[in-house]
Amino acid sequence: MVDRMKDPDSKPAHLERRVFLKSLLAGSALLLLENTGIDRIAQAFAQESPWTSIPPFQPQHPPGLGFPQSVAAGDPTASGAILWTRIDPSIQTGLAATQVDSSLIQWLDGETPPPDSIVSAINNGTFVLLEIANSPDFKKPILRGYTPIWKDYDQVVKVDVDGKLPPRSLYYYRFITQTGHVSPTGRFKTLVPAGQDLSSTRFAYISCQDFSSGYFPVLNYLAEEELDFVVHLGDYIYESVGKSIYQDPLPDRKITVPSGESKAFTIEDYRTLYRTYRTDPDLRRLHENHAMVSIWDDHEFANDSYYPAVAPDDNTASNPVRRQVANRVWYEYTPARVTFDPKKEFAESLCIYRTLRIGNLCELILTDQRLYRSSHACGSGTLDRYFTKGCTAVNDPKQSMLGIHSGQKEWFLNRLTTSKAQWKIWANEVQFTPLKLLGRWMNLDAWDGFAGERLDIIRTLKKNHVKNLITITGDLHTFEASLIKEDFKKDADRKAVGVEFMVGSVTSSNVLDLVTQIFTKSQSLSNPLPLEVIEKITQVDKEMAQQVKAIKEEKHKGITELSSSHPLLKKLFENLISLIRLENPWIKLFNSSTHGYCILELSPAKATWTAYSVSDIRKKSGTKKTLLFQCEVPKDKAKIRILHK
Template sequence: MDEKNLSRRNRYQQESVNRSRRIFLKSLLAGSALVALDQLGGRRLTDALANAAGGTPTYGLPRFEPSEAVGKGFDQSVAAGDPTPTGAVLWTRIDPSLVTGIRAAPYDPQLVQWLDNSAGEPNDSVRRAIEEGKFLMVELAETPDFSEVKLTGYTPVWKDYDNVVKVDVDGWLEPRKTYYYRFVAKTGHVSQTGRFRTLVPEGADLASLRFAYVSCQDYTNGYYHALRFAAEEEVDFVIHLGDYVYESVGDPTYQSPLPDRQIKLPSGKSKAFTIEDYRTLYRTYKSDPDLKRLHERHAMISIWDDHEFANDTYYPAVAPDDSLDSDPDRRRTANRVWFEYTPARVRFDPSKGFRDSLRIYRSLKAGNLAEFIFTDERLYRSSHPCGEETLDRYFTAGCPRMNDPSQTMLGAGVSQQKEWFLNRMKNSDALWKIWGNEVQFTPLKVLSRYMNLDAWDGFAGERKEITQALKDAGVKNFLTITGDLHTYEAGLIKEDYENDPDDAAVGVEFMVGSVTSSNLSEMVHQAATNTVSHSNPVPSEAMDGIITQILGAATPLTSALVDKVAGELDTIIKTENPWIKLFNSNTHGYCVMELTPYKAAWTAYSVSDTQSRDAQKSLLFQCEVPKDQARIHILKK
């Protein structure tokens, strides 16, 4: 190791030692909580509540000992999120019939407290809450048997937030290590064991980084084989690009969810509207064994797309399929429940409106190798450029407004997100700049019409503005990972898609297929069998128009013609969109990307079946992007 890197490492290690003597604590409402401080008492808590050396808590506080079967009372298991070089956000939920948590009201949502070894013992109210079992004990170790605990603390169960626990241990751990964690209640109930891997410090050399990414997991539409296979991957973390839940659970009058995957909402409606509706969705989804396994094995970095609230949503809190009127209460509720169930280093303030209560766009760095920049493309975006009718949004000829830069996805005027995003991209000193992007960035035309103006085609003026800014700034090694369309794609990002040659590309987009949500090929089958799924990537009305033009108005679609239509649709898309080099919309799965100082390697995996309990995975696509070159070297197609 050269002298410069050795000095950097020594300096970082010293900073880590200093941080081990003190921790920056916040209440859940301000972002996370390792311990809580009663605002009336105003006294400091010490290592009695969190001991970096791993000893037994002092001041006579009880040590909670596991005595029940592992996982009993923890139906949603555990999860870790937003890893750093020295920690992650840890999450669980315990059954409220076993532990009744504390209310958020007595705790200052803006509380920020530095603690050190000179502080006194816990005040009476916090001691009582711990002794009464309203806190869980959290343990971290480097081995799954917890034979040598590295960190112990107590963290509140938040009654007002559906009895969840969120604790940020950033600042307590060592870089580039695997840690195991679990939660223990005073009752003896103990959670499943989770694990995560810390990152290398910012600026440090990193030989490789490997991550998986997924999107669009309609619970009612199939089994989570893709998540089970992704859990088995040896990766540093997993990225979820949105549609973690679907607000629609299926109307039995026209939909047929799998018999053992049906969800009944407390409101009795087919879509979530109330806080208990949204909580029911997350509780149900997180009870799936394959999703639990993924969370137990890897930290996850999550953003949302539309279905965490409602389909095709836009500012100000409009769900166009339900009403063109703003519904701020429903949007704020969806924000709150996403926050409750997502282990992310973000803040939620219930006193603010839907737009300002929660900000999910953020970035993460892994040494000097990569910076991940995640955006929110729903909360602040403009309405659809050509109207809100189905065929205004899908399979449409377009309109002038889509090319107006003020037609914004990122929210200029109501958010500083665009400026933040461009500054992060242009000023990043990491080799690879990875954009966590919800909807398709490159154009997609079918039969000379735009397939989807809910994606960046509906914001083409802003798209060109962004691409030009990155090109003018000389940004290299720009990669976009994308979900939403339930399709696998590898395509070149250009400033001018009609005239720029491939060697003038600015970056590369890699889209992942869905975990279970319907793809374009399945939509063709639906048209032949007169069935519908609420997780289709485009509305059935738009697909019917595409099929009619492919077959001719007088030719009805039959089962015998399904493969012919699907094949022709695939050919049409590749022909009309030459910047798309790989395309597949007839399977499900996940993607893995490995970054090195020399190249980015992308691998797409498919699963054989989402409708049965058994499935196999197979290699679908594989390609590489060389350092400093926005081109796609295809290895397998």
């Protein structure tokens, strides 16, 4: 297990200082030369390659050819980011290796020449050239290096340039193969060093992007935003590709996995999903424009999964081989600062919980709520997990979301209570605040199924006087703004200890989609709640049952073409939503009829949360973006001031 208790920013100080000063000096020297007008000399300086006779690879083809999944940046720091691409194996095959080895990267400003074996590997084309520049024309690259293509990791390239670049700046990057194929250009921003003052930071977050359920206009709008980075809260892929009798995928968005199954099981199945998702032009554009900070939820492996590698919808027995494959492919395709050790078993092979600091303003604490979590407290049946009366086991101290033996809970509480950053932003996959309907728990796969651990976290926050905690959440395909309290029923709003802001999905079905699906029977497998649960709710509530009957009768007479805008259906949905609002007064804003993204802007005085909605995800073009909600949280107060609803 990676030791996460130490300072997350720690690295050998002499090394960081040396590399940092070097890049800074190179930058100032270039600036000096430019200012004196000797541009030609500046260029020669920038392109000088002191250790090698290998001339830098040059672009010879139109950008993008040979890079079907484009580029991506992730986990930005004050001095770099992880940079990623994948090379089409028909263009070039890379190095065979059991493990990705970052020491093989050969920086062109390196002081010692590489051994002959590396020089010949570069000459053989198993390496690519990475270029980073301050402008997209790459006339004056500020950092260049040869880095391997990882053949056994599906031909991806992963480079960590942390420690190499000055802070608070925008950088452009691209990859060039020995054959002259050049990737699309990506860009990312370096952050403000931990502890330093800054006036604001602005980042977005998203979750739940089922490729087959819709197009990604949400990501297209998000790509256009001015941001420091984007957080992905999970369900980046859906393991389920469905069968036509169950699912209603868009005709041009159907995915078939090599095993021929309705879900991903093999390494090639999972790779096919990531490869296919990354061919989407909007997702590619998002990655090209912003660095992404990613965690997973369940669908990167399997629905409602838990330790030890159990996918309860498929089999209640552990399947460590499938989980390890899912871990590996997530690692291959995600530009995250984590290592993967294939020799270790699935719970140890990688560790995705980690933290990211932005000046003195923000510590983003990212947790893993799937790899180590306990099984469902009250049983594994659908109606034990959803719309259930619950059981006392949810309060059992052994019932853990973060894992009893993973070390994550101790690490998490330590970060929350010792962080020196003003805002503690918790990237949390599933709903933290309770969600009840008709006196039952809506979803024990979320924190309601781990109520004892939730209370423990809240009490730790109170005991340590932790202020300015904001939880950002995905999973439910719903926008929510809620207050976190020790006693949700009895405590007044002024006793809140933090705030939860949930983002709706990019495409995956929301509650309105589910209500519609009761009648159309076009069940999507990316539903946040199983369809039978929504049917059950309408049977339990008399008024809703009558509404369902009326719609069925009308449909039976052939009068109606059912869509989510049908008045009877709208009424049924509104009835359901008003009940949710009534029974969960800590939820101040709730919308489950649209898709979109959220932006969090932090300043020393306040946090501003903005939710955007996108009109129609089943249309390829002509969609509209609208402001859905906006709220402020003043500093030191767990309060939601609604500005727009």
